[in-house]
Each structure stands twice: as C-alpha cells, then as structure tokens.
Amino acid sequence: MSLSEIPKRRKKRNWAPYILIMPALLYLALFFAWPMARGLVLAVWDDEALLSIHAEAQRDSAVVGHIPQNAHLDILDQQGNFVPEEELNLENMLTETWFRVKGEDAEGNTIEGWAPDSRIRVREEAEDGTPLAGTVRTKLGTKADPLTSVYAEPNKHSQVVGKLEARTRVEIVDVALLEVWYRVRGENEKGEPVEGWAQSRYIQVFGDESRGRVDRGNTGQLTTKFIDKMIHDRFFLPALRNTLLLMVIIIPTQFVLAIIMALVIQARLKGNTIFLYIFAIPLGVSDLAVGILWFSVFTQNGLLNSILQYLGLISHPSPYLTAETRHWIIIAIWLAEVWRATSIVMVIVVSGLQAISDEVLEAAELFGANLWQRIRHVILPLLKPSLQVALILRTILALQVFAVVIALSGGDVVTVLANETFRQYSDFRNPNVAAAYAGFILLLSMISAIIYLRTIRTQEELAA
Amino acid sequence: MSVQSEAMTVQVSEEVLALHRRMQRRRKLNRGFTYLVGILIALWILGPLYFLGSMALTTQEAVRAYPKGVLPFIPFSLDTMRFFLNSAGIVPGVINSVIVAAITLVLSTLIAAPAGYATSRFLFPGRDFFRLSILAVRAFPIVVLAVPLAVVFISLGIYDSVYSLALMHTALTLPTTILVIGSVFASIPYELEEAAMVFGCTPVQAFRHIVLPLVLPGIAASAIFTFVMSWNEVFAASILTVQNRTLPAQVLFALSNSSEAYQFAGGFFMMVPSLIFMFFIRRYLFNMWGQITK
Amino acid sequence: MAEIRIEHVTKRFGDFVAVNDVSLTIEDQEFVVLLGPSGCGKTTLLRAIAGLGMADEGRITIGGRDVTYLPPRERNISMVFQSYAIFPHMKVYDNIAFGLKMHKFDKEEIDRRVREAAEMLHIEELLDRYPGAMSGGQRQRVAVARAIAMKSQVLLMDEPLSNLDALLRLEMRAELKRLLREIKATTIYVTHDQIEALSMGDRIAVMKDGAIQQYDHPSVVYDLPANQFIGGFIGNPPMNFMHGQVQRVDGRVQVRIGDFALTPAEAMLPILQSYDGKPIIIGIRAENMETLNQPAADALEVEVLVVEPLGSQNLLTVHIGQDIVKVSTHPTFKVEPGMKVWLRFPADKIRWVDSDSGRVLYP
Structure with missing residues (x-):
C-alpha cells in the first residue's frame, strides 16, 4: 500500500468544552461583569447632570444647548405635545388634555377639530370613564372672544378650523393627553444664554409660573461629585479608619489561631473528626447570626456580665456596646470576626499541611527540632503558598465586614465601609x-x- | 573482645530505655497539651453557641433575667422561639429565603455542572484563563456587586423580587460551585469513562452509567453548600429587597428596634439549618474550601 | 479471524510526535508485547488501536475491517487498564457484566459468562463485594475477568501488572500467560518491563521515540538485537558495550581493545574490512564471556572491582578501557575484589555495533 492511499485525518477542534462553559460565562457576563461595569460608571457618571434644550417643542428637534441641573430659568411660553402612554405619571410632569370634538357652529356648519379640556364640560361618559359628549363652556370675562376656537391639531399654534359658541353640544371623538413643554431661557455651564423648549417633567415651576429651575437633567456627564460627596461624608473617615483597624487586628489573630487549630487537627488525636467538625462550625453560620451571637455575649445583660457577676467580680452589669465604650465595640467585632472567619483559614491551612509529608516533620524531629523550631523552620515555610492565598482572601473579606458591625453597634457608633455603602443606598437613597x-x-x-x-x-527574588 | 561488646550492649540499652521512657513521657505530655488546646478552642466555639441556644429555647422571662443562666438551669420552653416566629415578616421571610436559596441551588448547580465538567475533563485553550477568572470572581466583594445590580434590576423593573435576588445569589455562588463541582469531577479518574467506552458505551452512556452515579453525592453536597451560602447572605438581600425581604434581611431590618428575645431567637433560628446541613456535608468540607487554595 | 494491521500510523500531541509512522501486523491469536521505556509512544499506540485517542494519520484494521476512526465500542475489543478502572459503585459481578449488558446479551448468557470469567481468575467469592476495600491483586483479577468475559477477538492490556508488588507480579505473569493461551484472543500487551516482555510475548515490538526498533521473537530480540539501544534495554544485566578499533595486521582484520587484539568470526570479516582504522563498538552479554583465573593468549586481563553474589551466578564488575563491563560467572568461581581475572570473548557471541549509527552489524 502506498502512502498516498492512507487517509489523513482532518484535525478538528473540540468545541465541547466551550459549549459546556458557555452558560457559566454568559451568566457571569450578564450578572457579574455587566453590573460591575455599570457600578463603576454609576460612581463617576451623573445621569441627570444636564437638561437638553430643543429648538422646537418636539422630542426629535435639534438640541440648541444644555442647562445644568439646579440652574434657574425664565419660563417664556408653554405648549402641549404628545406623550407616549408609558411615560405618563412621571413626577413633576404637567399634562393637558385635549378633546377632538364634533359640533355645529353658529352658521350650522359641522366643525371637527381639537379643543383643550378647559373649554369643554364633559356631560356623558362611557362606563370606563371615556368621555363621549359635552358642551362648550361659557367664557368668563368681557374682553375675551366669546367663541371657543377649534384647532386642526391639539396645539394652540395650529390652524383654527372653526369657532363654537358657548353651550354648544359636541360629540367627543377622541382624547389626547399632552405633556406641557416650556419655552425657557437660562444659562449653560459656561454662562452663555440658552433659549428653547424643554419638557415640563424636568422642570420645577415656581409659584408665579414665570420662573423655574432644572429639577433633573436628561443628559449624562462625567462627574466627580459623588466621589467628592463620599470623601466629604462625615462617616467616610471613621468608616475607613475602623475598617483598616479591624483588618489589622483581625487578620493576624486569625492566622495564629488557625495555625494552632490546624496543628491540633494534624496531631491526629482520638476524636479528631469531632474536633474538625466543631472547628468548622462557624463556616456555615451567617455573619448576621454571628453578630447576634456576640451581641448576646456583650450586651449589658449578656453572657459576659452574667459570668462576671457569678464570679463576684462585678456588682452590677457594666455596659459595653454604647457610644461611650467604643473600644469595647471594636473588641466585640474583633472577637466575633475571629470566631466567624478563622475556620476558613484553618481549612486552607489544614489542606496545606496535608500536602507536607509526615516524613519531613519526622526528619525535623529526629534532628532535634522542638515544636517551635519545627513550626518556624519547616511548617511555616512549606505552608507559605496556602497562607498567601488565605491572606488575600481574608483581607478582601475583612473589607466587607458588615452584618457583624450592624448587630454589635447598630451601624452608627462604629461604622465600616460596607455599612456606609448600605446606608448610602438604603437610607439616603x-x-x-x-x-x-x-x-x-x-x-x-x-x-x-x-x-x-x-x-x-x-x-522570592531575594531568596533566589 | 566478645565479652566487652556484650557489656557495652547492656549499658547502651539501659541508656536507650531511659531515653525511650523520657520520650514517651514527653510524648504523653505533648498529647495531653494538644488535647487541652483543642478542647479550649472547641469551648471558645461552642460556648457562645450554647448560650445563644439556651436563650432561644427558654421563656421570655428567662431571657430578660439578669444574671442569665444556661439551659439545664433555666426552664426549657419554645416560648421565645414562638414569639420570634410570630413576629411580623418572619414567616414570609423564611418562605422567601427558602425560595431564593432553592432557586439559587438549582440555577447554580445546573450552570456550574457543565462548566465544572469541562474544566476537569478537557484541556482546551483558554482553560487556565477561565479558571483564573473564576477564582478572581470568587474573591470579589459582594458589596461591590450589590449596588449596581440593584440599579440594573430597578431599570429592568425586576427589583424587590425573590427571583431577582436569586439571580444575584446565583452570580455570587456560581464561581465556588464551579470550582467545587470541578474538583468532584476531577476526583473521578478519566480511565473509568474510557473503560466504559471500550466496553460498549457511547460517551453519553459512559457519563450516565459511570460518571453520574459517582459524582452525585459530591454534587449534592455542593448544592447544599450553595443553599447555605444563599440562606446566610444578608448584604445583597438587604439591598435588593424592600417588601419581599428574606429572613436575614428581615432580621437585620428589625434588629435595632426589637427585644433581645427576638434577636437571640432570630440568630439561633438562622444558624440551625446551616449547622444541620454542614453536618451532613462535613466529609466534603475540604473539597469546598480547599479548592480556594488551588 | 482478528488479524490487526497497523499501517503508517502517526499520532501527534501539539508539536510532539508520540507515534511516528508505525506499521505493525499482529497475526490472529498472537500475543504481541509492545516494549519500551516510558514516553516511547507504546501506550499512545495502544490507545489508537483501542480508539481512545484517534490516530492523526495512517490506518488500523482489525480482522480486515478498517477501524481507524471508529469509536471504541464498535471495534470489538476489550481492554485491561493500568489503573484497572474498576467501577467503584458497582459490585464485582456488575463490573464483569458491564460490557455484556452494554452489548445487550440476555441474562442467562451474562450470568454464565460472568461466572466463567470469575472462575478462571479464582474470584468467585468476590462477586458480591464492592471493589472499595479490595487489594490491588484482587482488583487486577476483576479487571482481567471483565475483559475476558467479553470474549472479544482482541484483548488490549496497558501495563496490567505495573501496580502490583514484585511477588504478586511474578504470580500473575504466569497466570495471565496460561489464561491468554486458553482464551485464544489476539493480544497486545504494553509494558516497560523487559522481563515481562521476554517471558510472555510470542513476539516483541521494541519501541523508542515513537518508532518500532525491532519486531521479532523474544529470543531473537535478546540474542540478535537490531541496535545498541535494544541490547542496552533488554536483559538483566543489559548487554555490555566496549569501545574498540578495527585494524588490519598482516592482511587479517583485528579489533583492538587497548593492547588486546580480538579476532572476529569468519563471517564478519568482509563487513569489518570496510571499518579498517575506524572505531567500532563491541557488544557482548555478561553470561557470554568466559572467565579464567589464569592468563591465556586469547583472554583479556582485567581487575575485578565489585563482586555481587546473586545465588545462581556471581556478577563481576570490571573496567575495560573507559567502559564498565558486567561479567557473569558460575557461583563456584572464587573471586574477590582487587583480584585479576582473564576474559575470553567467544567470536560467535560478539555483536558488532557501528559507532555512528548504533546499528548492530550482521553478515
């Protein structure tokens, strides 16, 4: 058989793993990466910074300029315009209703066109409240034209198709709900005058209807004002200080305790599995529950005072979790976090210890190293990779202490960064x-x- | 010469024996010391738990009393617990928590299982990058995610719903679940699948007859773990729900103006399911958490 | 009929060529051992035959049927894995019955075959047990029983004995050999253990760097290695190699090792003539040298460095020039380190190796 007859297999790519990880990737992109990006944008992007001013009272007309949020305006004119149904009922939005009416004028011609609801009194309604018929209202005042104009469009600037006398009976053919647009004059960020139309929903009108201010903009702008607001928040520095302080006191304690726990487990005593389960219990307990747990210890009538009272060390319970005893709150948070999160470090350390062969430790013992020397010169160096991972993980988690703090301090006396995040969102909206x-x-x-x-x-470089 | 050597042997052996006795004594001492340390740590963990349990399972009078006692010395009663469970929002909170945790469990496991299988069974370009990003996501702070996700959910009109909270919890638990399930699959030698294929299975049959029965206990453990993570989560739950609060969110909300009986019973009630579940999956603990180190 | 033909098979992993254009024919019911050091491609080749890793190029036929790209289940093969691959969640009975169930045999037939296979491997009493607590030897028997219960025409074995301890391996070796004779399947057996290969195979294919170096009966591979690698890989101790120089003295071809002159066999002279003045490598097995305790004209004087009494023989280590040479002597031959002995090299036992290519020269 010659070589040319032998088939060559075409190399094809194996798509199976990509298909298998696709759902997870998509999910994380959708519910992790995207919100994360949105979140960062949220902090530096003000959605409502500027109000666009249009040349005409039309949504799609040219933008002639922007007026910043909170700037004051002169209101020159107003006009109604169609508004999509889903946008109705927005805050601040002013609307006017127009009816398309059909009736006879003084000469007996049938006139059909638009009139504002202020000129028509509804007399008949369908069961769902849709107006069916009405009469033209009488105009008050003597100088005014006694006739009511009917327009081609639901707009006072459009052509007048006819005029109706007061009390004329009209059929209501259609109803249009219009948003009020204002013709405004104001200044942009550079102080240059801008004049044009804007929707009423963005504008807060003052009493005499000739002045107003931009309540919120509709055009975003990069801004540092949220970051400024955060930094100048009176809770920011205390929160940062407490978070860092807690990190500094919690993490070393956890590591020492975790290594001791791991060594106890690794000693393979009888009842080892019971020790392991007990040591691992805090892994499954929520931080809020741990906060409450330690609240029960430190509250004025709690476990600590009870024990001290039984021992006769105090005669009446002393308070711990009050504004006057902030240091005790910090101690309580410290103990609670050590209680809660040392187990994670322990499991990581035990995993690392299991990778160290017994022979290495026995060899160290044989060469006369005592327990401390073995820990210092054999166990710790070999555990370094595990400890590093645990350290990173714990630091990141320590930056997030939240429920424990709330449970122990109510979130006011001692605050942390995560708590401020929560407060800014939930309490201050x-x-x-x-x-x-x-x-x-x-x-x-x-x-x-x-x-x-x-x-x-x-x-490592130094070592090398 | 032979006599001399005999004498020497005897002499040495006595010395060795003494040394041996000393070593044994020291070893016993060490062992006792280790036990002592272990028991002290166990007390440090169990003591507060026992106190809280005592407070949750007694009368409200005993909770108010000072100095407080612990269980055999104070009356046992379900009174405090009943008071807590009858408080406003607790029963709906429990129901919401269970719904959220159950959806999270199902979603997270369904999405993570194929990904875990792929990372443990295939060597494909991008695998290391995928694993690394999963690890990075795993270490990300929840706090950072909750606020923007709330804003996104509000704009999508699915804010304040147990379902959207479940979506968030799935995003939080997914990385851990992928790593854990990956390690469960990795513990099944690929040769078993190959053997099944040699003996007449299609790849799908090999998966169904061999791999699936072997990984099911591990996946069940990981699912329980997911459930516990969701059941315990309080920050995102507080941010993403207003009316439909989960149990931790409800307790957190009511914490500042509630009685100690409420707080103690609430804390205890939240802990119990987790402790029971953790007991069942204790064998897999290292699979769960050991993964983080790799 | 299940003749296996492997034609120009190549398998790559990225840039690494694990199997390089290998062609091999295994007769029906033949027992062929693929032998080679680790990383030589023998397992990759076996997996290509099994269908667990498809060949990139070439063709594999079993009983005349092209199976190159068929999935394993359609190849009518069974296999014993290195780690045994016993399904831990099934009882031994179900493990052995697995393949039969997958091929939808009826219940009685499955039961008959499982019991028959169990009996052949003496594991009847294990059938109701789970493999979890079983010893390595027992698992190994289950793996073999599972493979032979299929009664496939082709049986593939991937280092089946490598995870057993030495004594058990010796026992299983003989038992496997008997068993394979009984079931008459075409067998390919992968191992890195040359003793296993020599003692079990009908033929041995020695592999190195993804290519077959020699494919022949065990005695031929042992006695007439195709190249220096095979001589050095097979045998315990392996073949000795010494550096020499071809010289023509008075018209006769001689090979000099230092001052010592060696006379080649008559048949080799025409070939060695072309090496006049060039270096050459002399290969000889330890047991093929005669050891004398007094000088002789045709014997080389050497000093004994190490003596290893092995019971059935004494193994001496000597230096010849730069080369370390192992010499096997009768246990009654009295020798101590530091003594001088004289070695005689029988001309028909010497293998001549081209020092450039490593090929052994044959007339």
Missing part, C-alpha cells in the same frame, strides 16, 4: 454615592491583593 463606596472597597481589595503578590515576589 443615593445609589451613586453607594457605588462610589463600593468602588472604593474594590480599589482597596485590589491594592491589597497587588501588595501581597508584590511582596511575595520580591521575597
């Missing part, structure tokens, strides 16, 4: 500033991760 806080936490997480990775690398 300010998602942009909340997003700024979230972005700040993200930044801190990334910085600490990078610092850790850097230090590790330089250490």
Whole structure:
C-alpha cells in the first residue's frame, strides 16, 4: 500500500468544552461583569447632570444647548405635545388634555377639530370613564372672544378650523393627553444664554409660573461629585479608619489561631473528626447570626456580665456596646470576626499541611527540632503558598465586614465601609454615592491583593 | 573482645530505655497539651453557641433575667422561639429565603455542572484563563456587586423580587460551585469513562452509567453548600429587597428596634439549618474550601 | 479471524510526535508485547488501536475491517487498564457484566459468562463485594475477568501488572500467560518491563521515540538485537558495550581493545574490512564471556572491582578501557575484589555495533 492511499485525518477542534462553559460565562457576563461595569460608571457618571434644550417643542428637534441641573430659568411660553402612554405619571410632569370634538357652529356648519379640556364640560361618559359628549363652556370675562376656537391639531399654534359658541353640544371623538413643554431661557455651564423648549417633567415651576429651575437633567456627564460627596461624608473617615483597624487586628489573630487549630487537627488525636467538625462550625453560620451571637455575649445583660457577676467580680452589669465604650465595640467585632472567619483559614491551612509529608516533620524531629523550631523552620515555610492565598482572601473579606458591625453597634457608633455603602443606598437613597463606596472597597481589595503578590515576589527574588 | 561488646550492649540499652521512657513521657505530655488546646478552642466555639441556644429555647422571662443562666438551669420552653416566629415578616421571610436559596441551588448547580465538567475533563485553550477568572470572581466583594445590580434590576423593573435576588445569589455562588463541582469531577479518574467506552458505551452512556452515579453525592453536597451560602447572605438581600425581604434581611431590618428575645431567637433560628446541613456535608468540607487554595 | 494491521500510523500531541509512522501486523491469536521505556509512544499506540485517542494519520484494521476512526465500542475489543478502572459503585459481578449488558446479551448468557470469567481468575467469592476495600491483586483479577468475559477477538492490556508488588507480579505473569493461551484472543500487551516482555510475548515490538526498533521473537530480540539501544534495554544485566578499533595486521582484520587484539568470526570479516582504522563498538552479554583465573593468549586481563553474589551466578564488575563491563560467572568461581581475572570473548557471541549509527552489524 502506498502512502498516498492512507487517509489523513482532518484535525478538528473540540468545541465541547466551550459549549459546556458557555452558560457559566454568559451568566457571569450578564450578572457579574455587566453590573460591575455599570457600578463603576454609576460612581463617576451623573445621569441627570444636564437638561437638553430643543429648538422646537418636539422630542426629535435639534438640541440648541444644555442647562445644568439646579440652574434657574425664565419660563417664556408653554405648549402641549404628545406623550407616549408609558411615560405618563412621571413626577413633576404637567399634562393637558385635549378633546377632538364634533359640533355645529353658529352658521350650522359641522366643525371637527381639537379643543383643550378647559373649554369643554364633559356631560356623558362611557362606563370606563371615556368621555363621549359635552358642551362648550361659557367664557368668563368681557374682553375675551366669546367663541371657543377649534384647532386642526391639539396645539394652540395650529390652524383654527372653526369657532363654537358657548353651550354648544359636541360629540367627543377622541382624547389626547399632552405633556406641557416650556419655552425657557437660562444659562449653560459656561454662562452663555440658552433659549428653547424643554419638557415640563424636568422642570420645577415656581409659584408665579414665570420662573423655574432644572429639577433633573436628561443628559449624562462625567462627574466627580459623588466621589467628592463620599470623601466629604462625615462617616467616610471613621468608616475607613475602623475598617483598616479591624483588618489589622483581625487578620493576624486569625492566622495564629488557625495555625494552632490546624496543628491540633494534624496531631491526629482520638476524636479528631469531632474536633474538625466543631472547628468548622462557624463556616456555615451567617455573619448576621454571628453578630447576634456576640451581641448576646456583650450586651449589658449578656453572657459576659452574667459570668462576671457569678464570679463576684462585678456588682452590677457594666455596659459595653454604647457610644461611650467604643473600644469595647471594636473588641466585640474583633472577637466575633475571629470566631466567624478563622475556620476558613484553618481549612486552607489544614489542606496545606496535608500536602507536607509526615516524613519531613519526622526528619525535623529526629534532628532535634522542638515544636517551635519545627513550626518556624519547616511548617511555616512549606505552608507559605496556602497562607498567601488565605491572606488575600481574608483581607478582601475583612473589607466587607458588615452584618457583624450592624448587630454589635447598630451601624452608627462604629461604622465600616460596607455599612456606609448600605446606608448610602438604603437610607439616603443615593445609589451613586453607594457605588462610589463600593468602588472604593474594590480599589482597596485590589491594592491589597497587588501588595501581597508584590511582596511575595520580591521575597522570592531575594531568596533566589 | 566478645565479652566487652556484650557489656557495652547492656549499658547502651539501659541508656536507650531511659531515653525511650523520657520520650514517651514527653510524648504523653505533648498529647495531653494538644488535647487541652483543642478542647479550649472547641469551648471558645461552642460556648457562645450554647448560650445563644439556651436563650432561644427558654421563656421570655428567662431571657430578660439578669444574671442569665444556661439551659439545664433555666426552664426549657419554645416560648421565645414562638414569639420570634410570630413576629411580623418572619414567616414570609423564611418562605422567601427558602425560595431564593432553592432557586439559587438549582440555577447554580445546573450552570456550574457543565462548566465544572469541562474544566476537569478537557484541556482546551483558554482553560487556565477561565479558571483564573473564576477564582478572581470568587474573591470579589459582594458589596461591590450589590449596588449596581440593584440599579440594573430597578431599570429592568425586576427589583424587590425573590427571583431577582436569586439571580444575584446565583452570580455570587456560581464561581465556588464551579470550582467545587470541578474538583468532584476531577476526583473521578478519566480511565473509568474510557473503560466504559471500550466496553460498549457511547460517551453519553459512559457519563450516565459511570460518571453520574459517582459524582452525585459530591454534587449534592455542593448544592447544599450553595443553599447555605444563599440562606446566610444578608448584604445583597438587604439591598435588593424592600417588601419581599428574606429572613436575614428581615432580621437585620428589625434588629435595632426589637427585644433581645427576638434577636437571640432570630440568630439561633438562622444558624440551625446551616449547622444541620454542614453536618451532613462535613466529609466534603475540604473539597469546598480547599479548592480556594488551588 | 482478528488479524490487526497497523499501517503508517502517526499520532501527534501539539508539536510532539508520540507515534511516528508505525506499521505493525499482529497475526490472529498472537500475543504481541509492545516494549519500551516510558514516553516511547507504546501506550499512545495502544490507545489508537483501542480508539481512545484517534490516530492523526495512517490506518488500523482489525480482522480486515478498517477501524481507524471508529469509536471504541464498535471495534470489538476489550481492554485491561493500568489503573484497572474498576467501577467503584458497582459490585464485582456488575463490573464483569458491564460490557455484556452494554452489548445487550440476555441474562442467562451474562450470568454464565460472568461466572466463567470469575472462575478462571479464582474470584468467585468476590462477586458480591464492592471493589472499595479490595487489594490491588484482587482488583487486577476483576479487571482481567471483565475483559475476558467479553470474549472479544482482541484483548488490549496497558501495563496490567505495573501496580502490583514484585511477588504478586511474578504470580500473575504466569497466570495471565496460561489464561491468554486458553482464551485464544489476539493480544497486545504494553509494558516497560523487559522481563515481562521476554517471558510472555510470542513476539516483541521494541519501541523508542515513537518508532518500532525491532519486531521479532523474544529470543531473537535478546540474542540478535537490531541496535545498541535494544541490547542496552533488554536483559538483566543489559548487554555490555566496549569501545574498540578495527585494524588490519598482516592482511587479517583485528579489533583492538587497548593492547588486546580480538579476532572476529569468519563471517564478519568482509563487513569489518570496510571499518579498517575506524572505531567500532563491541557488544557482548555478561553470561557470554568466559572467565579464567589464569592468563591465556586469547583472554583479556582485567581487575575485578565489585563482586555481587546473586545465588545462581556471581556478577563481576570490571573496567575495560573507559567502559564498565558486567561479567557473569558460575557461583563456584572464587573471586574477590582487587583480584585479576582473564576474559575470553567467544567470536560467535560478539555483536558488532557501528559507532555512528548504533546499528548492530550482521553478515
């Protein structure tokens, strides 16, 4: 058989793994990456910074300029315009209703056209409230034209198709709900005058209807005002200080305790599995429950005072979780976090310890190393990779302490960054500033991760 | 010469014996010390838990009393618990929590299982990048995600709903679930699948007859773990729900103006399901958390 | 009839060529061993035959049927895996019955065949047990029983004994050999253990760097290696190689090792004449040298460095020039390190190796 007859297999790519990870990727893109990007934008982008001013009272007419939010305006004129049904009932939005009416004028000609609802009294309604018929209202005042104009369009600037006398009976053919547009004059950010039309929904009108202010804009702009607001928030510095303080006292304690726990597990005592389960219990407990748990210990009538009372060390319960005893709140949060999150570090350390062969430890013992020397010179260096990962993980988690703080301090006396995020969002209804806080936490997480990775690398370089 | 060596042997062996005795004594001492440390740590973990449990399972008078006692010394009663469960928003909160956790469990497992299988069974370009991004996502702060997602959900009109909260919780648990399920699949040797194929299976049959029965316990454990993570989560739940609060969100909301009986019973009630579930999956704990180190 | 023909098969992993244009024919009911050091491509070749990793180029036929790109289940093969691949969630009975169930045999037939296979491997009492707590030897028997219960015409074995301890391996080796004779399947057996290969195979295909170096009966591979690699890989101790120089003295071709002159066999002279003045490598097995305790004209004087008594023989280590040479002697031959002995090289036992190509020269 010659070589040419032998078939060559075409190499085809195996798409199976890509198809299998696709749902997860799509999901994370949709519910993780996209909101994350939105969140960062939220912190630096003001959606309502500017109000576009149009040349005509039409949504699609040319934009002649922008007036910043909160700027004051002169209102020169107003006009109704169609508004899509889903946009009705917006805050501040002024509407007027026009009826398309059909009736006879003084000469007996049938006239059909639009008139504002202020000129028509509805006399008959369908069961669902749709007006069916009415009469033309009498005009008050003597100087006014006693006749009511009927227009070709639901718009006072359109052609007048006829005039109706007061009390004429008219059939109501159609109803149009219109949004009021104002002709306004104001100044843009550079102080240049801008004049044109804008929708009433964006404008707060003052009493005499000749002045108003831009309530919110409809055009976004890059801004630092949310970040400024966050930094100048009176809770920002205390929150940052407390978060960092907690990080500094929590993490080292956790690591020492976790290594001790791991060594106890690794000693393979009888009842080892029971120890392991007990040590792992906090893994499954929510942070809020842990907060309550330690609240029960530190509250004035709680476990700690009860024990001290039984022991006769105090005669009446002393308060811990009050504004006057902030240091006790910090201690309580510290203990609660150590109680809660040491288990994660322990599991990571135990996993790492299991990778160290017993022979290495036995060899160290054989050469006369005592327990401390073994930990210092054998176990810790071999555990380094596991400890690094645990350190990064714990730091990032420590930046997020939230429910424990709320449970122990009510979130006022001692506050942390995550709590401020929550407060800005929930209590102050300010998602942009909340997003700024979230972005700040993200930044801190990334910085600490990078610092850790850097230090590790330089250490390794030094060792090499 | 032979006599001399005999004498020497005896001498040495006595020394060795003494050394041996000393070593044994020291070992026993070490062992006792280790036990002591272990028991102290266990007390540190269990003590507060036991106190909280006592407070949750007694009368409200006992909760108000000072100094407080613990269970065998104070009356056992379901009174406090009943009071908590009858408080406003608790029963709906429990129902919401269960719905959210159940949807999260199903969604997360369904999406994570194929991805976990792919990362453990195929060597494909981009695999390391995928695993790394999963790890990065795993370490991301929840806080950072909750606010923008709330804004997105408001704009989509699906804010304040258990379903949208479940979507969020799925995003939070997905990375961990993928890693855990991946490790479960990786613990099944590929040779088993190959053997099944040699003995007459199609790849799909091999998966169904061999891989699936072997991974099911691990996947069940991971699903329970997902459930617990969702059941415990409080930050995103508080941000994303207003009317339809989950249990932790409801307790957090009511925390500042509620009695101690409410708080203690609430804390205990939230812990119990997690503790039971954790007990069932304790064998898999290292699979769950050990994964983070890899 | 299940003759296996492998034609110009190549398999690559990225840039690495694991199997390079291999052609091999295995007769019906023949037992062929694929032998080679780790990484030589023998397992890759076996997997291509099994269908677990398709060949990139070439053709594989079983019983005349082209199976190159068929999935494993359509190849009518069975296989014993290195790690045994026993399904841990099935009882031994179901493990053995698995393939039969997949091929939809009826219940009685499955039961008959499972019991027959179990009996052949003496594991009847394990049938109701789960494999979890079983020893390596027991798992190995289950894996073999599962493979032979299929009664496939082709049986593939991937280092089936490598995970057993030495004694058990020796026992299973003999048992497998008996079993395979009984079931009369065409068998391909992958191993890196040359003793297994020599003792079990009808033919041995020695592989290195993805290519077949020699494909012949065990005795031929042992005695007449195709190249220096095979001589050095097979045998315990492996073949000795010494550096020499071809020289023509008074019209006669001689090979010099230092001062010692070696006379080649008559048949080799025409070939060696072309190596006049060039270096050559002399290969000889330890057991093929005669050891004398006194000088002789045709014997080379060497100093003994190490003596290893192995019971059935004493193994001496000596230096000849730069080369370390192992010499096997009768256990009654009295020798101590530091003593001098004289070695005689029988002309018909010497293999001549081209020092450039490593090929063994044959007339």
